[in-house]
Amino acid sequence: MTVLAHGVGSRTDLPLPLGLALYGAGAAILVSFTVLLLFWRRPRLGDATSGHPLPPWVQRAADSTVLRRCLQAAALAVAVLVLLVALAGPRDPADNLAPWVLYVTFWVGLVPASLLLGPVWRVANPLRLLARGLRVGAGPPRGAGRLPELGLWPAAASLLAFVWLELVYPDRSEPATVAVFLLGYAVVHLAAAAWFGEEWFARADGFEVYSTVLARLSPVGRRDDGAVVVRSPLTTATAAPDAAGLAAVVVVLLGSTGFDGLSRTVWWQAGPGAADDTLSGTLGLAACTGLVAVLYLLGTRLSGRLGRLPLRPQPRLYAASVVPIAIGYTVAHYFSLLVLDGQRTWILASDPLGTGADLFGTAGNVVDLRAVGPDLIAYVQVAAVVLGHVVGVVLAHEKAMRVAPRAPASDQLPLVVVMVLFTVAGLGLLFGF
Template sequence: MTVLAHGVGQRIDLPIPLGLALYGGGFAILISFAVLLLFWRTPRLGDATSGRPVPAGLQRFADSSRVRAALQALALLCAAFVLAVALFGPRDIPKNLAPWALYVTFWVGLVPASLLLGPVWRVLNPLRLLARALPGRGRAAERLPALGLWPGAVSLFAFVWLELVPRDRAQPTVVAGFLIGYAVVHLAAAWWFGDGWFAHGDGFEVYSTLLGRLSVWGRRDDGRLVLRSPLSNAMAIPAERGLAAVVVVLLGSTAFDGLTRTSWWQSGPGAADDLLSGTLGLLAMTALVAALYNAGTRLSARMGRLRGIPFPRLFAATVVPIALGYTIAHYFSLFVLDGQTTWILASNPFGVAGIDLFGTYGNVVDLTAVGPDAIALVQVGAVVTGHVVGVTLAHERALRLAPKAPASDQLPLVLVMIVFTIGGLGLLFGF
């Protein structure tokens, strides 16, 4: 099945037997929960004080302000280059580097980079470098903690809307407008709220930081850089206001992406392919995910007679692996296949006749780089694994909050995760 998706490029996905994927995925969640009830009866994961400290030299390198400034300057040069190509490069989308660099190499590449290196965009973010040059910033810094991660959720929603809804999203001028607008908005916010804005309001940094919590790199409460289990890292995610909203936006956007590839959408609400239907569809899927998640967590809290505890926020960290699984499933083939286009066009970014810097400009995308069977296995494996890890983290969180509560209190959230699994796989394969 080949459909246009994700701003630019095509996805080539061969579904495995749908019934096996759907019922097998749901069954895997139930079996995982049963095993946890039998063999995981006390908290076992580390917290924000755990981990093996890295060598002092590596700590100094990671925390060096000069190193960070140099990396941010390099990222700024790359961003400026992409902007220049968007403004002055070829007008033909397949020949313009900018949309491929933004929607594929950067947005999708942020996932493996963060999983391997931790919250990498916090270190590379070029807007942090520009913000330090703003005079008189931080006038309302004391108001920022009250906002939590809600600004980051809004920022992420704005980007996924751009990526999934407008018909002209891959036009180089649209990409240029987004890059300029994004920089202006966040620099203005950084001037008002101070440097702490980016950790709360920059959607890309919030996203990378959450994904980085599933890496082996962590920080103890005293700031020491440590190596520890990704599961322990995930449990150490602060339950900030707006964390659940960020996770819901990520899940809702991938759900909408799957919905747009169903025959029902393409012949029904999405037939007009306009802004209104796309926007309403994205809002509806995000609202549906939010309703299911809130119902599951709040019902679990009520069954456990735990009142006054913000369950949606406390359990949001357990949904991060699920969001990651959906992201890998939806973007894997795009990154491996269409991601080649970025490097092909980088050999002649401005489309000047006779220029071929790396000798790749005449190349075409190698569709044999990964087979359809491998794509299908990665998709199903990512979704199911994400949910199994999510159930594990939710069980650990429940044991920490109410160690003497009956296991049945967790059932509403587990059932929601099963619904997410079956629904996510169904939408992924255009059911």
């Protein structure tokens, strides 16, 4: 089944020696840090009050309750269709629309949509519409107001559950599995929203939080006064608050993409993952996520100790700097999947139930493997990883300038070293090193 073959490439896809790519990537980060040390000695990025307002009609559309409800209703209709196809469509996963929509079009497509337009899933989340309908006549939620204590930790757990399904569970591509996941996910989150209120989705719905995290690097954002503005993506990244649990969310994203690359290496397939079972996959995913967490905590704590900052908030303070790194890994791993395997969604959408229909005239099409060449894929992968880490170094330096303006910039070196390790390991796993 190819729906989960993420198309992250192999060592032979790289149009230059892997060693040169690794050395070059590490050097790019160290050179960037050196330039920052010399020329970036005070905060330079904007804040939550900066940005150029978009036209009034854009503001009205962004604030329109009617538009939000229409988008949520449309998303709900698509979700119901996908569920119907998963239950009553073709049994062969390769011919069933549901796995392709969930794992490719939605999960991967959420990345470019959120980077370009902002937190789109917060606006179009159909669970919000269902929760509002179920709440009619039920009175106020009993647990309202208790969520701030949890931060984004529930979202981290929600994302971990999904990536486990996507990367570990053997029958993940089976239509029945997709149907069970969609129903179970909806029931769990609707039940929680009935207790905590609609704020639950902003803190615990893994997909909504994922979209919001990605949107930290979108040029579209909101100022403190609520105006929809266009501003530098770096400004947006620093203007958004660093909520508790944000570091856990990005650690899950980094750890899961790391395991995705590891699971495709010869070492894994011939060694720990030879059994190709749920246990080995679960342990591998847990180990990769745990390793990323330890390295990140070590880097932030050492940087904080050198800067004489309190230890407790260190992971949260630098969480924004890890977001572009997570996005870089995500783009590197899923770019070719969206461009190539994403074509399957539009092909199967013409005949979703396998009845011989051809609603959009695409049922007879085949995936065009020439849509993007291996050289371009490799260049995008390397550029995404390196750029993500360079931007992460910039954001970490900016944060340090704000929270400890008198501390030597060299205090950030432990965190930079960790970023270099992430870069080298990420590229090595990406290309089957």
